[in-house]
Amino acid sequence: MEEAACLQLAHRMASLQPSATLAMAARAGAMKASGIDVIDLSVGEPDFPTPEHICEAGKAAITAGKTKYTPAAGIPALREAIAKDYTRRSGLPVTPAHVIVSNGAKHSLHNVFTAVLNPGDEVIVPTPYWVSYAELIKLAGAKPILVETSIDEDFKLQPAALKSAITPHTRMLLLCSPSNPTGVVYSREELACIADIAIEADISVVSDEIYDQLVFDGRESVSFPTLRPGLESRSIVVAGVSKTYSMTGWRIGWTIAPPTLSKAMGSLQSQETSNPCSISQHAAIEAITGPQECVAVMRNAFQARRDLVVERLRNIPGVNIPDIGGAFYAFFDIQASLGASKGPQDSVTWCEQLLEKEQVATVAGSAFGAEGHVRMSFAASEEKLTIGLDRIARFLGSMQ
Ligand code: PMP
Ligand code: GLU
Numbered sequence: 001m002e003e004a005a006c007l008q009l010a011h012r013m014a015s016l017q018p019s020a021t022l023a024m025a026a027r028a029g030a031m032k033a034s035g036i037d038v039i040d041l042s043v044g045e046p047d048f049p050t051p052e053h054i055c056e057a058g059k060a061a062i063t064a065g066k067t068k069y070t071p072a073a074g075i076p077a078l079r080e081a082i083a084k085d086y087t088r089r090s091g092l093p094v095t096p097a098h099v100i101v102s103n104g105a106k107h108s109l110h111n112v113f114t115a116v117l118n119p120g121d122e123v124i125v126p127t128p129y130w131v132s133y134a135e136l137i138k139l140a141g142a143k144p145i146l147v148e149t150s151i152d153e154d155f156k157l158q159p160a161a162l163k164s165a166i167t168p169h170t171r172m173l174l175l176c177s178p179s180n181p182t183g184v185v186y187s188r189e190e191l192a193c194i195a196d197i198a199i200e201a202d203i204s205v206v207s208d209e210i211y212d213q214l215v216f217d218g219r220e221s222v223s224f225p226t227l228r229p230g231l232e233s234r235s236i237v238v239a240g241v242s243k244t245y246s247m248t249g250w251r252i253g254w255t256i257a258p259p260t261l262s263k264a265m266g267s268l269q270s271q272e273t274s275n276p277c278s279i280s281q282h283a284a285i286e287a288i289t290g291p292q293e294c295v296a297v298m299r300n301a302f303q304a305r306r307d308l309v310v311e312r313l314r315n316i317p318g319v320n321i322p323d324i325g326g327a328f329y330a331f332f333d334i335q336a337s338l339g340a341s342k343g344p345q346d347s348v349t350w351c352e353q354l355l356e357k358e359q360v361a362t363v364a365g366s367a368f369g370a371e372g373h374v375r376m377s378f379a380a381s382e383e384k385l386t387i388g389l390d391r392i393a394r395f396l397g398s399m400q
Contacts, residue, residue: 012139015138019131020131020364021043021044027361028355028361031361036359038359039359039384039387041362042361042363051294053286053291054247055283057286058279058283067278067279070275070278070281072275077285078281078284078288081284081288081289082099083095083096083256085289086239090226095259097259098258098262099256100262101281101284105240105242105254106136107273109206110139112206112255114268116204120142121169121170121171123137123172124147124173125145127369128149128375129176130176130180130181133174134146145165147161147162147165156190159193166201176208177209181363181365181368181375183322185221185326188227191224191227196228198234199228199234203234205236209224209238210253212244214299214302214328215299219325225237233258236255239253241284247280247284250284251276252277252281308385309389310324318336329375331368331373334373347365347366347373351374354391357398
């Protein structure tokens, strides 16, 4: 059925791209369903089941009839648990009034951009960036200002590059450490330097810390607002249970932000979605306040997989990767294998050919604002990773 002209899409939809990560995962899923042996290293989602005690809390919430509306910004016990946990881990005292619970961290980011940005405002986004940032900023009517980083500097935003991107229209800087898609983790000193520039320029900072508990080799993941006294007044932390507790489908994320902004985001959410799922909120309380061994078990597994992936990729001629200190992604340089007369000319074709010829699903660097690269998730078993890497090596070898 054709739609009538009166259903023409709004202007804001004109440039909206679907999530490339979810699109690739759907494509790999469809191939698997048709019986093809696909190694899916596309979507960034822990492959572990949600820990049993968390699932039990969800079931208990259903049995106890916790199946009704909750306050739109989240149930008080969950906001309190998030505030206490953040205060304990970061040392920065926050209260439930700083916390708004949403339908996943993606929704939290949408709330922030919608509540803070006006048309014409600029948001500095270092590339490579996670796929949804630029689209969500544009949906809010603002302008993402992409600032390139280089693999030689581990894809970290350099102070000089940040300073030169700041204009009178800059309202916000977006940071993600540990990073999706590169896995790099900024040090305290690096972040402090960025914090000083943000204070000097009087801009706000959104710090996406959703991978904060997935750091390797005993590294610390520093929460941005803790870096300088008073920094919390211009900072918004975004986090959630999706990655730490393998709860991607439960859809619980949150912001930690100054109370006035939090209140505004709560109002926004009360009109847009009402509360996040009541059952998931109860499960999230158990995730945050219950036994934490599951987090260490998953972190150790990701670290072992990181070791495997790094060793294998470093042995492939022409492939460069940064120092992966956290999360579960390897973002590697494929420029040496682009541009041959019969070979792929860009990262999208590279990924398509890898999927067609070797049945390995990855995501093109262009979706992260970094053409000439590819992202593979290592949230897959060592067996699958080994097969996937064998196939990637064969694919690259066939192009020489
Ligand atoms: N930020 C980053 C950096 C992510 O990788 C993700 C992954 N989906 C999100 C936010 C959104 O997480 P959620 O599943 O909680 O919406
Ligand atoms: N954040 C994950 C990824 O980057 C999940 C997909 C998505 O939310 O777009 O693959």
